[in-house]
Structures are given as C-alpha cells and as structure tokens.
Amino acid sequence: MFFLVEIGNHLRTISHAASGYHKVLEENRKLYNQIQDLRGNIRVYCRVRPFLPGKVSSSSSVAGIEDRTITLMTSSKQGKDARKSFTFNRVFGPLATQAEVFVDMQPLVRSVLDGYNVCIFAYGQTGSGKTFTMSGPKILTEEGLGVNYRALNDLFDIQAQRRDTFCYEISVQMMEIYNEQVRDLLHSGPNKKLEIRNSSQNGIAVPDANRVPVASTSDVVDLMNLGQKNRAVCSTAMNDRSSRSHSCVTVHVQGRDLTSGTVLRGCMHLVDLAGSERVDKSEVVGDRLKEAQHINKSLAALGDVIASLAQKNAHVPYRNSKLTQLLQDSLGGQAKTLMFVHIAPEPDAIGESISTLKFADRVASVELGAAKTNKEGGEVKELKEQIACLKAALASKDGENESIRSTHSSPDILRDIRISHAPPASGHPGEEAGCLEVRSNGTPTRQTKPNFELSDMLVESDPSSWLDGCNGDNTRLRSSNSLPELGPDATHDLALYQRSSPDQQWSRAGSVATEDSDDGEFETTCSSEQDSVRPASAPKASVTANGGASVAKKAQTKSVKSTDIRGTNPAKRTSPLPKKANGTAHIPIKNGKQSTLGGVDGKKTPNGKVSTKK
Numbered sequence: 001m002f003f004l005v006e007i008g009n010h011l012r013t014i015s016h017a018a019s020g021y022h023k024v025l026e027e028n029r030k031l032y033n034q035i036q037d038l039r040g041n042i043r044v045y046c047r048v049r050p051f052l053p054g055k056v057s058s059s060s061s062v063a064g065i066e067d068r069t070i071t072l073m074t075s076s077k078q079g080k081d082a083r084k085s086f087t088f089n090r091v092f093g094p095l096a097t098q099a100e101v102f103v104d105m106q107p108l109v110r111s112v113l114d115g116y117n118v119c120i121f122a123y124g125q126t127g128s129g130k131t132f133t134m135s136g137p138k139i140l141t142e143e144g145l146g147v148n149y150r151a152l153n154d155l156f157d158i159q160a161q162r163r164d165t166f167c168y169e170i171s172v173q174m175m176e177i178y179n180e181q182v183r184d185l186l187h188s189g190p191n192k193k194l195e196i197r198n199s200s201q202n203g204i205a206v207p208d209a210n211r212v213p214v215a216s217t218s219d220v221v222d223l224m225n226l227g228q229k230n231r232a233v234c235s236t237a238m239n240d241r242s243s244r245s246h247s248c249v250t251v252h253v254q255g256r257d258l259t260s261g262t263v264l265r266g267c268m269h270l271v272d273l274a275g276s277e278r279v280d281k282s283e284v285v286g287d288r289l290k291e292a293q294h295i296n297k298s299l300a301a302l303g304d305v306i307a308s309l310a311q312k313n314a315h316v317p318y319r320n321s322k323l324t325q326l327l328q329d330s331l332g333g334q335a336k337t338l339m340f341v342h343i344a345p346e347p348d349a350i351g352e353s354i355s356t357l358k359f360a361d362r363v364a365s366v367e368l369g370a371a372k373t374n375k376e377g378g379e380v381k382e383l384k385e386q387i388a389c390l391k392a393a394l395a396s397k398d399g400e401n402e403s404i405r406s407t408h409s410s411p412d413i414l415r416d417i418r419i420s421h422a423p424p425a426s427g428h429p430g431e432e433a434g435c436l437e438v439r440s441n442g443t444p445t446r447q448t449k450p451n452f453e454l455s456d457m458l459v460e461s462d463p464s465s466w467l468d469g470c471n472g473d474n475t476r477l478r479s480s481n482s483l484p485e486l487g488p489d490a491t492h493d494l495a496l497y498q499r500s501s502p503d504q505q506w507s508r509a510g511s512v513a514t515e516d517s518d519d520g521e522f523e524t525t526c527s528s529e530q531d532s533v534r535p536a537s538a539p540k541a542s543v544t545a546n547g548g549a550s551v552a553k554k555a556q557t558k559s560v561k562s563t564d565i566r567g568t569n570p571a572k573r574t575s576p577l578p579k580k581a582n583g584t585a586h587i588p589i590k591n592g593k594q595s596t597l598g599g600v601d602g603k604k605t606p607n608g609k610v611s612t613k614k
C-alpha cells in the first residue's frame with residue numbers, strides 16, 4: 001500500500017515537472033517570437049504531412065520532431081551525414097490538427113486588425129499539404145477548416161468583441177497567378193488579365209480584382225467555394241488535386257477608433273503557392289509541362305528575392321515574376337510575414353524535403369525590420385478625404401470649363417481652376433491640398449496662397465457619414481453612385497458633396513494609375529477603398545514634371561461621368577453569390593477577357609531543381 005502511494009506521489013511530481021517544462025517551452029517560444037518580431041524576421045513554421053491513406057510506409061524521412069527542430073534522415077547515407085536538423089519558429093508533426101496549427105499563428109493574424117500588413121504563405125513540394133493547411137481537405141468539415149477560414153472567422157469574432165470601440169470593415173479578394181497571369185477567382189463570366197499596381201496608400205495591390213465585403217463565416221465559405229471552383233487545379237502523378245497556380249486570398253481590413261477617429265488599415269495575404277516539382281517525377285507534358293515550368297520559374301524568382309534580401313542587397317529583383325511583385329510589400333516592406341513550409345514524409349521525397357528546408361532556413365534569416373502599422377489620425381484621414389474630394393470636384397469643374405471655353409468665345413465667363421502642388425510654405429494643413437491657381441480671361445496667374453481656406457470647407461464635413469457605412473451596411477462597394485453635378489458656385493457644390501451620402505465618399509474620381517506607377521495620394525484619398533470598382537475608363541490625373549499634379553485633358557469628365565467610376569452597368573455588377581437576407585456578400589462583378597497562356601523556358605527553382613522542356 002505504502003509502495004503504491006509512493007509511486008503515485010512520484011508520478012504526480014513527474015507530471016508536475018513535465019507541465020512546468022512545457023510551460024517553459026511555451027514561454028521560450030513566445031519570447032523567441034517576440035525577438036523575431038522586433039528584428040522583423042520572416043517567421044517560418046514547418047508542418048509534416050502524415051502518410052496518405054493506403055500509402056503508409058514503415059520508414060519515414062523524418063527522423064525526429066521537437067518543438068522547433070526537425071531532423072531528416074537520408075537512408076542512402078551513413079552516420080552523422082545521414083541526419084540533418086533544421087530549427088524554425090515551430091515544427092508541427094503529422095498528428096497536429098488544423099486548430100493547433102492556427103492557434104500558434106493567431107496573434108499574427110489578429111495584428112491585421114491593429115493596422116499591420118500580414119502575409120502567410122504556404123511553400124513546399126507538390127502534394128506536401130499546402131492547400132490542406134491553407135484551405136483544408138477536399139471534403140471540408142469544421143475540424144478540417146484551414147487557415148483561410150479560421151483567420152477570417154477570428155477577425156469576425158474580434159470585430160464583434162470590439163464593436164463598442166472600433167468600427168471595422170472587412171473585404172476579400174481572391175486571385176491566382178496562373179502561367180504568369182494574375183486572374184480574378186471571384187469572377188463570374190469570362191476571366192480577365194489583371195495588373196499588379198503599386199499605390200502609396202494600399203501598397204502593392206490588384207485594384208481591378210473583385211473585392212467583396214464579408215461579414216460572416218457563411219459569406220467567407222461562399223466566397224472560398226467560388227474561388228476554389230475557379231482555380232486552376234489538375235491531377236498529376238504526385239497529387240490528384242494539384243494546384244497549378246499560386247492562389248492568394250487578400251483580406252482588407254479598415255478600422256476606425258470610434259473615440260479618437262484614428263483609422264487603421266491592414267491587409268493580409270494568404271498565399272497557397274503552387275507546388276515545386278520535378279517535371280520528370282510529375283510526368284507532365286504539353287500544357288501541364290508549361291504550367292510546371294511557369295511554377296518553377298516563379299518559385300525560382302521567389303528564391304532570388306529571398307537570397308537578395310538575406311544578403312541585404314541594394315537591388316532586389318521583385319519584378320522578375322508576378323508572384324514576387326504581388327508579395328513585394330510582404331517580403332520587403334513593413335509587413336509581418338510567415339512562411340509555412342511543408343514536408344512529405346515519404347523516403348523518396350527526401351531530396352525535395354532537404355531543399356525545401358534549406359530554402360526555409362534562408363527565408364528565416366531574412367530580416368525585414370520591425371513591422372509598422374498603417375495608422376492615420378482621424379483629422380489626417382478627414383483632411384485627406386476632403387483634399388481628394390476637392391481635387392475630384394475641381395477636376396470635374398475643370399472639365400466643364402474646358403468644354404464651355406471651347407463653345408464660348410467671351411473671356412469674361414471663363415474661370416479656370418487648376419490645382420498645382422506647390423511646396424507648402426508653412427505647415428498649414430490647407431496647403432496640403434495644393435494651391436489653387438485661378439486663371440481669369442485665360443491668363444494663368446499663380447497664387448502662392450490658396451484662394452479659399454480648406455478649414456472653411458471642413459465645417460461642412462459630416463464624419464458620421466463614414467460611420468453610417470459601419471453599421472453593417474456594406475452596400476457602398478456595390479451600389480451605383482455619382483458625384484454631384486457642380487453648379488456655377490463650385491464652393492457651394494463642394495460643400496453639398498461633402499455632406500453627401502457615405503456612398504459618395506466611396507466614389508473615386510479624377511484618377512487612374514498608370515501601370516507600375518505609384519498612385520500617390522491624389523489617386524487614393526477621396527474614398528477609403530475604391531480601387532476595386534475603378535474601371536480603366538476612369539479619368540486620369542497626371543503629375544507634371546515639377547511635381548505638380550494637374551488634371552489631364554482626358555479628364556474632361558463631367559461629374560455625370562463619374563457614375564462610370566462606380567461601374568453602373570448592371571451586367572458588370574451581377575453578384576455570383578446568392579443575395580443574403582442581411583444584404584452582405586455581394587460581388588461587384590466586372591466582365592473581362594479570357595486570359596491567354598504563354599510559355600517560357602524552365603529555370604532553376606529555389607529547391608535547386610531545373611525544369612526543362614521535354
């Protein structure tokens with residue numbers, strides 16, 4: 001009896017020590033992650049897939065997994081050389097559940113609500129479990145839900161918890177890069193080729209991809225289903241549901257602090273990369289071979305970018321592939337970035353697994369610098385909105401006057417208002433709007449001072465209009481709106497415009513970015529997030545050689561034309577999703593052309609593999 005009590009006490013002590021040990025491990029990992037965050041390292045998580053049903057083998061290439069270390073075993077080598085260990089932020093074994101995997105990255109995901117840009121990307125050879133981690137298994141169950149669903153659900157939960165202090169708007173884009181072309185996965189009807197643009201406000205973005213407001217889990221499930229349906233997938237010898245493209249779910253979050261008015265803008269890329277593969281092993285030919293070559297080439301470009309960043313090179317070759325262009329902000333910017341590397345346990349995958357882990361090791365050494373929030377004080381946000389609205393209205397007015405001038409010869413009735421970006425003489429916020437240059441009788445006279453004070457106009461602004469849109473009303477992304485017509489008294493009309501509905505605050509006028517250009521403030525400030533609804537026909541703002549923004553001739557757009565900017569054509573705005581009772585989850589659809597495929601020669605992949613044309 002005494003003996004049993006002794007054993008019982010002993011076991012209790014051991015279990016206590018074990019739980020203490022796990023606590024210490026947990027603490028250590030948290031501290032390690034904090035240090036990494038401070039240094040801005042890309043976090044690297046590793047996940048080992050279990051053997052597939054029916055293919056269970058007695059030997060695995062994975063010899064051991066500890067909290068942060070994975071050891072691979074090469075059966076063809078002997079002794080010390082046979083074992084290779086790699087250490088990352090976290091290593092998940094084959095038994096790790098989707099929930100366990102997500103919990104670890106939850107704080108990172110949540111930081112998007114605090115205005116950080118976040119990027120999570122899944123990397124690994126084909127069939128190693130990338131899509132499983134990001135989306136889930138083919139037949140989805142609640143336990144099987146991948147990072148994409150869990151991340152969005154988590155954001156909704158926090159959104160609800162913070163309802164009294166923050167007003168959030170969450171919207172989603174889904175794209176894929178297939179054969180070096182960016183395609184919208186949330187389209188209905190023919191797909192079109194999209195451009196990756198660089199805007200000073202949104203960073204790297206694909207403004208023409210449909211952007212759908214989401215408010216609930218069911219919205220997300222509907223969207224993901226649509227996206228998955230549209231994704232390029234095929235069966236290869238290595239995976240019966242192999243992704244032939246890189247897919248990217250981009251979550252845009254905008255939050256307004258209801259007390260201070262501060263606006264936070266975060267963006268999260270959830271990227272499921274196409275699998276790196278040896279073309280001989282995957283037995284692909286024809287179009288499939290071409291796809292594999294594109295995949296390998298873009299992964300090689302990713303490897304080159306990582307190598308440049310790791311070596312802190314002055315030039316980083318982001319432009320070598322669409323993938324690296326899309327991820328530019330996350331890899332080289334101020335984002336929080338996490339790479340999920342996937343390992344297949346089959347002994348014949350050891351070569352790819354070692355290359356994958358070596359690549360991951362290099363990624364882990366990249367220091368991006370501490371992430372920064374995209375925060376805008378309430379006043380700054382309002383001023384920016386006012387400035388952009390004024391510019392838009394002036395552009396519209398300018399267009400009207402141009403047409404009047406062309407039909408009337410009397411100089412007395414001409415009053416041409418132009419915007420110029422003279423450097424501000426003082427820190428007065430009104431000067432941020434640029435000086436107003438008034439030309440009477442067609443003679444240009446430059447004014448060094450604005451001819452009306454911005455603060456006068458701000459009086460008319462109605463901040464509640466922004467909040468209106470936060471009360472669960474996501475209609476502005478889908479409803480059709482036009483800028484008000486400007487009457488003879490432009491100032492009066494501007495005031496009216498400022499008091500207009502929230503929908504109008506989302507409208508965007510007088511701007512179109514040229515490809516690869518930095519959109520600058522002029523393009524992005526009038527409304528919060530209108531890029532997604534801007535058609536190519538929107539009027540252009542050009543920046544003059546001296547840095548002053550002038551309204552290009554093409555922008556002789558009457559305010560009526562601004563309606564186009566919102567895409568009023570009902571055919572272009574049909575929602576592929578069933579209309580919800582609460583009015584959420586509608587897609588402003590735009591039609592486009594079917595993208596075409598193009599071939600390129602193979603290239604070395606980051607795994608060191610070479611794809612060649614057969």
Ligand SMILES: Nc1ncnc2c1ncn2[C@@H]1O[C@H](COP(=O)(O)OP(=O)(O)OP(=O)(O)O)[C@@H](O)[C@H]1O
Pocket residue numbers: 048049050052094124125126127128129130131132133136137138239241242243244273274275276342
């Ligand atoms: N952790 C896991 N637990 C159970 N099954 C898994 C796990 N990871 C992957 N699988 C299964 O392995 C198979 C291949 O996974 P998946 O399609 O996610 O690979 P992939 O890396 O995305 O491949 P590809 O690059 O070809 O698209 C699928 O049947 C998937 O359900």
